[in-house]
Every structure is written in structure tokens, then in C-alpha cells.
Amino acid sequence: MKAVALYGTAGVLVLSGLSALGAAPPGDVGTDTAATAEAAGTAVAAARATAAGITFGACPKPEGLPAAVKCGTVRVPLDYADPYGKQISLTVSHAHATGKPADRQGALIYNPGGPGASSMYFPMATAVPAWKPLAAAYDLVGYAPRGVGRSAPLSCEDPATNAEEPTAAPIHPSEAFKRKKIAQAKAYAAGCARKAGPALRQYNSLNNARDLDVLRAALGERKITFMGASYGTYFGALYATLFPSHVRRMVFDSAVDPDPQQIWYGNNLAQSLAFESRWADFRTWVAKHDKTYHLGANESDVLASYETARARLTDKPAGSTVGPAQLQAAYLQAGYYDDVWPADAYALSQYLKGNAKPLIKLAAPDRAAAKENENGTAVYTAVECNDAPWPTDWRVWDADNTALARRAPFETWDNAWMNLPCAYWQAPQQQPLDVRTAEGALPPTLILAAERDAATPYPGALELQRRLRGSVLVTERNAGTHGIGGGRNTCVNRYLDDYLLTGRTPVRRASCAPHPQPDPVSLEKRTLPQPRPAL
Structure with missing residues (x-):
């Protein structure tokens, strides 16, 4: 389920950390020796992080971040059952709130999903108009989760x-x-x-949730304000289950279905099925603009054009770099983000007319x-x-x-x-935690979901709301962009800002009309919108 989107008070004691874990529903945590040891280890690590804090300074050049963004590290146990054993360092990025000091509400930590994605870039959102109200009130904090980037990097092959x-x-x-x-x-x-x-066994979602609590403590935050997108919603939900008393505000953007029976085999099958519908949405849009792209007047004809390109690339890869697998990987992004549709349609149209350069630029491996x-x-x-x-x-x-x-042939295999x-797999595999919170255990949390999201299908948002008591769901109707917070829907952004700035939410559910679909790009134009980076 690889899916990606863009965008206190010190003094936590070991005993208070352990008592907070007691708020989780019976049977979910602490029922076996390993879980009890990891809970105690998390409290030890959080207390240690509170005392140490994070020293922020200039970011290493490989991060490619502007001078206004500062970087540091936080130490976490490799194995929470052994908190005094081997430690690893997670890299953290930070930008101070841009508003008046009196209006500062603390740190807002963001995770973009993956697994395997980093949010080190997140503090740069201070310059993005849609994020400016939040950047004024919060320090924006990004980080590379364990295994990612310079955070004890994991590798499996050359x-x-x-x-x-x-x-x-x-x-x-x-x-x-x-x-x-x-x-x-x-x-x-x-x-x-x-x-x-x-x-190898220590790279898992439960440890990602524990790491998040240590990061909270290192930032000097008594309670966390967190926004997770895609996979970030899953370990965010684990966090809410493990540490409900540590939650201030949490946003779950494009929610993974947390049902233990769906983690992860079932979720991947559901994702493949959902991508077929979203792939059809793209083809329908292309057909609507046939006068621009000339790929077919209906979605079936557009599919035929795509299959023609696939067949040609099987016989002769474009630029000796783009074969059918590269084509499929590039056009999978059309299922994630509709803002790439014009560039995708243009590249396909040009390739079928004999100009392979746009397709090579779009799909060739970097x-x-x-x-x-x-x-x-x-x-x-x-x-x-x-x-x-x-x-x-x-x-x-x-x-x-x-x-x-x-x-659903497009994405399944x-x-x-x-x-x-x-x-x-050669490492031990866990039993997923039963994500569930009792009535009143959590403050209100906010779930954002697009009705036609393929990467995290909409039923997952409904399931998450059912399991997190008191959560509120905002739905972008008849839309499928993956990761909608801070994006092009002003209605969604109003709900997001209102929640993070004031704590207010709708009663239980609210909906927004879809954001406008992209405009087609004239084939005479040479400056095209570029696809967003995707993992």
C-alpha cells in the first residue's frame, strides 16, 4: 500500500508515561510481557528525551533545505523492550511559528505516509499560501522516520x-x-x-508510533499536535490507541483502514480494486478533452490508445529507458493526483504522434x-x-x-x-494492534477523506471514525486526490484550519464539493505542469 501525499511543557516522568498507557482499552496493550516491556521502554525514552531536548542548527547540505529551516536529532531505542540498549538517531527539521509569540500554539508534527517517506521538507510550508495560517500559529516540524534518509537508513539491495x-x-x-x-x-x-x-524486526508501525511520542517529548510538548497523511494515519491511529492522554489534536488525512484483518494484505487488494475506478476517472477526463489530446472520444478509446503505447514500448522502449513497467509506474500517479492529468495526457498524445521526449521526461527512471x-x-x-x-x-x-x-487489471499485479x-519474510511478524479508543479517552480528532481516493479507499475513513470515538469526518465528495489537507479545496482547508487553530469541529460529519478538475493543456504550449514527486 505505497501511497504518498505532499504537503509545551517539560517534565514527563516515567510513572506518568506508564499511567497514560493505562488509558488504552483492556486487551489492546500491556497484555503480554513484550508489550509491557515496550510500554515501559517508551516511557523511559520519552523521559530521557524531555531532559535532552533537541539542539537545532544548520541543516546538512544533503537535505537541501533553506537557511530558515533548522535541523537536529532525537535519540530513540532501536528496541523499546531494551531502552538502555542500542540507540538510533532520527533527523528532525523545524521552523518557528511566524506569528506573534503570544499566539503560538506549540509544534505541529507532520508525516506524509509511505511507509518510507520523509517530512523533512515540511517546514518549507511556511511559504505556501494555504499553510500560512497554520505556520503563524505553530512551529512546523518534519522528520525522517526510522530507516528513512539519515535516520538509521535501511537498505535491502544495491x-x-x-x-x-x-x-x-x-x-x-x-x-x-x-x-x-x-x-x-x-x-x-x-x-x-x-x-x-x-x-530488521524493529522497523514497524508500533515503533513508529513510539518514536512519535519520544519526538513529542523531545520538543517539550506535553501533548501532541499531529497531522498524518496516508500511512501516517495508520501509525497516528496506533499512537491515539497507545497514548490517548498525550493527544492534543490529530488530523488523519486520507485514512488507511486500521482493521487488523486488513493490515496489510487485505488493504492492498482493496487498493488495487480502487485504482481501477480512478484510472477510469482519468480516461474519462482525457476523453472529455479529446479536441486537445486526440486520444479518444470516450474512456474506452483512451484506454485503447494507452494499450497501443504499451504494445509499442514492449517492442521498443522509448529512449532505451521507458518500457511497459515504467509507463505503468508513471501513469499510476494519475490515480493519486488529478493535477498530473494534463502532463500525462500530453505525454501520451505526443508519444503516439512520434514525439517520445515528453514521455521519456515523465517516465524514465531518475x-x-x-x-x-x-x-x-x-x-x-x-x-x-x-x-x-x-x-x-x-x-x-x-x-x-x-x-x-x-x-482491476491496471494495478493488481x-x-x-x-x-x-x-x-x-525472514523476520518475526507481529499481530496488528486493534485500533480502538474508549468514549472520552481522546479529544476530538479530524479525519479528511476524498470519496474516490484510490490509494486509501474511502471505507477506510469510515472504519477509522468508527474506531476512534469522538472523531469527525470531512469528505470531499466525488473527488479522488490522495492527501487533501492544505490542497486545492478551500472548503476542506477551512475545516482543517478551524480545527487546528481553535479545536472546533463539525458535529460528526461534514462534506465539501469537489475541487475543480484541471484544465487541459494546449498541445501548442511548451510549459507544462510537472507531476509532484511521489514514492
């Missing part, structure tokens, strides 16, 4: 291997192709185990980003594989994905191959 040459991506793979992908998945899982060793991409994939794989049991019988994967691909290493 980055040069990860920067693939043009590859096939059959929507109905042959038995020979399946055997090849099984072998690759086994090799990748073995590489993760070999390179990380016993530490060799300079190979190391970063390999790291992101390694963390994604480790977290999802460690979080929950996965089917270990290939026949289950084969039957489920073969059946699903008949209904690509998603399966991404996650298949979990079938052969």
Missing part, C-alpha cells in the same frame, strides 16, 4: 539494481513470468535479512534518485512485512490476484509484486 532497465509489466502474467517474480521476491526478502540482521528510492522501498517493505502475518502459500496470492486482475517479499 541501489543500482533498483534503478531498473526497461521492464515488462503484463496485466495477465504467464506462469514463467510469475516464477521470475517469485524468485526476485525471495531474493529481496533475503537481502533485507542479510543487510539489516536482527535489527538515476540520481536511485539510492533514495531504494531506501524508501526497503522501509516500505520492512514495515508492511513486519506489521502483520502475510499469506506464505503462493497459491493464495495467485488465486486472489488472478481473480482481482479480471476486474504490480501491487502484488511490490508486496510479494512479505510471503518469504
Whole structure:
């Protein structure tokens, strides 16, 4: 389920940290020796972080951040059951609130999802108009979660291997192709185990939630104000379950379904099905603008144009770099963000007319980003594989994905191959925590969701609201952009700002009309909107 979106008081004592954990529902935490030890270890680490704080200074050049953003580190245990054992450092970025000191409300911590994504860039949001009201009231804090970037980086293979040459991506793979992908998945899982060793098991969502509490303490915040997008909503929900008394305000933007039965195998199947509908949304928009793109007057004809491009790239990759797999990866972004639709449609139209340059620019692998991409994939794989049991019988994967691909061919097998290493994982796998909070345990929390989101399908937001008592859901109707807070919908942003600035929420649910779809780009224009970075 790889999905990405853009965008106190000191003195916490060990005993108070342990008593806060007692507010979680019986049976969810603390019912076995390991969970009790990790709870105690988190309280120890938080108390230590409160005393140490974070020393912020100039950011290392590789971060590429402006001088106004400062960076530091916070130390966390590799294993919370052994808080006095090996420590790792998480990198943190920070920008002071831009408003009057008297109006400052503390730190707002942001996580963009992944797993495997970093929010080190987040303090730069002070310059983005939609974020200025929040930047005036809050210090904006980003960080690289464990395993990501310079935060005890995880790797599973040589980055040069990860920067693939043009590859096939059959929507109905042959038995020979399946055997090849099984072998690759086994090799990748073995590489993760070999390179990380016993530490591999420590890269998981529960530890990400514990790390978040240590970061809260290091910032000197008695209670956390947090906004998580996509996967960030899942470990944010784990945090709310583990540490309900530490929550001030929390925003869950594009929510993962936290049902333990869905983590993560079921969620990935649901995601593949949802992408088929969103892929159709893109084709319908292209057909609506056929006078601009000439790819077909209905969505079926646009699909035929895409399949023509896929067939040509199978025979002859574009620029010796873009084959069917690169094409599919690039056009998957159309399922995440509709602001890339004009660039995607333009590149496809030009390619079919004999000009491959826009498509190569859109879809060719970025060799300079190979190391970063390999790291992101390694963390994604480790977290999802460690979080929950996965089917270990290939026949289950084969039957489920073969059946699903008949209904949803666009993303199904690509998603399966991404996650298949979990079938052969060599680290112990956890049982997912039952995300659930009692009535009154949490202050009101805010859930944002687009009705046609493919990466985190809408039923997940309904399930999260059911499990977090007192939460409020704001829905962008008939829209599918993934990650809507601080985006192009002013109605959504009003609810977001009102909540984070005042704590006010709608009674239980509210809805917003969809943001406008993008305007088509004339084929005569040469300056095109660029797709956002995506993991």
C-alpha cells in the first residue's frame, strides 16, 4: 500500500508515561510481557528525551533545505523492550511559528505516509499560501522516520539494481513470468535479512508510533499536535490507541483502514480494486478533452490508445529507458493526483504522434534518485512485512490476484509484486494492534477523506471514525486526490484550519464539493505542469 501525499511543557516522568498507557482499552496493550516491556521502554525514552531536548542548527547540505529551516536529532531505542540498549538517531527539521509569540500554539508534527517517506521538507510550508495560517500559529516540524534518509537508513539491495532497465509489466502474467517474480521476491526478502540482521524486526508501525511520542517529548510538548497523511494515519491511529492522554489534536488525512484483518494484505487488494475506478476517472477526463489530446472520444478509446503505447514500448522502449513497467509506474500517479492529468495526457498524445521526449521526461527512471528510492522501498517493505502475518502459500496470492486482475487489471499485479517479499519474510511478524479508543479517552480528532481516493479507499475513513470515538469526518465528495489537507479545496482547508487553530469541529460529519478538475493543456504550449514527486 505505497501511497504518498505532499504537503509545551517539560517534565514527563516515567510513572506518568506508564499511567497514560493505562488509558488504552483492556486487551489492546500491556497484555503480554513484550508489550509491557515496550510500554515501559517508551516511557523511559520519552523521559530521557524531555531532559535532552533537541539542539537545532544548520541543516546538512544533503537535505537541501533553506537557511530558515533548522535541523537536529532525537535519540530513540532501536528496541523499546531494551531502552538502555542500542540507540538510533532520527533527523528532525523545524521552523518557528511566524506569528506573534503570544499566539503560538506549540509544534505541529507532520508525516506524509509511505511507509518510507520523509517530512523533512515540511517546514518549507511556511511559504505556501494555504499553510500560512497554520505556520503563524505553530512551529512546523518534519522528520525522517526510522530507516528513512539519515535516520538509521535501511537498505535491502544495491541501489543500482533498483534503478531498473526497461521492464515488462503484463496485466495477465504467464506462469514463467510469475516464477521470475517469485524468485526476485525471495531474493529481496533475503537481502533485507542479510543487510539489516536482527535489527530488521524493529522497523514497524508500533515503533513508529513510539518514536512519535519520544519526538513529542523531545520538543517539550506535553501533548501532541499531529497531522498524518496516508500511512501516517495508520501509525497516528496506533499512537491515539497507545497514548490517548498525550493527544492534543490529530488530523488523519486520507485514512488507511486500521482493521487488523486488513493490515496489510487485505488493504492492498482493496487498493488495487480502487485504482481501477480512478484510472477510469482519468480516461474519462482525457476523453472529455479529446479536441486537445486526440486520444479518444470516450474512456474506452483512451484506454485503447494507452494499450497501443504499451504494445509499442514492449517492442521498443522509448529512449532505451521507458518500457511497459515504467509507463505503468508513471501513469499510476494519475490515480493519486488529478493535477498530473494534463502532463500525462500530453505525454501520451505526443508519444503516439512520434514525439517520445515528453514521455521519456515523465517516465524514465531518475538515476540520481536511485539510492533514495531504494531506501524508501526497503522501509516500505520492512514495515508492511513486519506489521502483520502475510499469506506464505503462493497459491493464495495467485488465486486472489488472478481473480482481482479480471476486474482491476491496471494495478493488481504490480501491487502484488511490490508486496510479494512479505510471503518469504525472514523476520518475526507481529499481530496488528486493534485500533480502538474508549468514549472520552481522546479529544476530538479530524479525519479528511476524498470519496474516490484510490490509494486509501474511502471505507477506510469510515472504519477509522468508527474506531476512534469522538472523531469527525470531512469528505470531499466525488473527488479522488490522495492527501487533501492544505490542497486545492478551500472548503476542506477551512475545516482543517478551524480545527487546528481553535479545536472546533463539525458535529460528526461534514462534506465539501469537489475541487475543480484541471484544465487541459494546449498541445501548442511548451510549459507544462510537472507531476509532484511521489514514492
